[in-house]
Amino acid sequence: MVFEIAKQKNCEVKGISLSKNQINYCKNKAKELGLDNQVNFALADYREIKGQYDRIYSVGMFEHVGKKFYKAFFESMNNLLKENGIFLLHTIGVVDNPTPPNKFINRHIFPGGVCPSFSQIIEPIEKTGLIVADTETLIRHYDKTLESWLKRFLEKRKEVKDLFDEKFVRMWEFYLASCAAAFRYRDLVVFQLQIVKNFQSAHRTRDYIYL
Numbered sequence: 001m002v003f004e005i006a007k008q009k010n011c012e013v014k015g016i017s018l019s020k021n022q023i024n025y026c027k028n029k030a031k032e033l034g035l036d037n038q039v040n041f042a043l044a045d046y047r048e049i050k051g052q053y054d055r056i057y058s059v060g061m062f063e064h065v066g067k068k069f070y071k072a073f074f075e076s077m078n079n080l081l082k083e084n085g086i087f088l089l090h091t092i093g094v095v096d097n098p099t100p101p102n103k104f105i106n107r108h109i110f111p112g113g114v115c116p117s118f119s120q121i122i123e124p125i126e127k128t129g130l131i132v133a134d135t136e137t138l139i140r141h142y143d144k145t146l147e148s149w150l151k152r153f154l155e156k157r158k159e160v161k162d163l164f165d166e167k168f169v170r171m172w173e174f175y176l177a178s179c180a181a182a183f184r185y186r187d188l189v190v191f192q193l194q195i196v197k198n199f200q201s202a203h204r205t206r207d208y209i210y211l
Helices: 002-009 020-033 067-080 104-108 118-127 143-153 159-161 164-185
Strands: 013-017 040-041 053-059 081-094 130-138 187-197
Touching: 002 013, 002 020, 002 040, 013 020, 013 187, 020 040, 053 067, 053 159, 067 118, 081 118, 104 164, 118 130, 143 159, 143 164, 143 187, 159 164, 164 187
Parallel strands: 013 040, 053 081
Antiparallel strands: 081 187, 130 187
């Protein structure tokens, strides 16, 4: 996303992560694409970032923030966002009441990960004074992504087994297949929230999305 935004909008973009591998990969990729004068990457926690930003986005990270840190997360976004800025939150969530994390996934795939309910996201936003300007629930989208991952994974099954073992292969196959089913048959969805600091920052319609 960093590279795509930089190319499409010809702007400066900063990406952060707690993964050294991700940061090193992205820095090398930026040089490869000739975008290292527009993008930069930092090995940092979101609470360590300073400055003011026109746009902020979080994709696939909120599931790892932890429920007790939701308020701190949105307070950080509030501090980092300019008065006329916009923040996009993209996260996997559950459609039912708040529930404990899936034991299998929490133990073997994403330790400490939580898929929030909509109510768990909204309450801490309200406490920070931020405003939800738009919200969209993506249904019957991510199942296709997971099915594609599963297909590609099974095509490389032997190579993965050689790298790890049969137990790992079976565990990962079950994870991808079961999550695809959860997205398809009513359990998991993707929430996208557009968040602002004041009414003037909000778009009147969604026409700008389709330009």
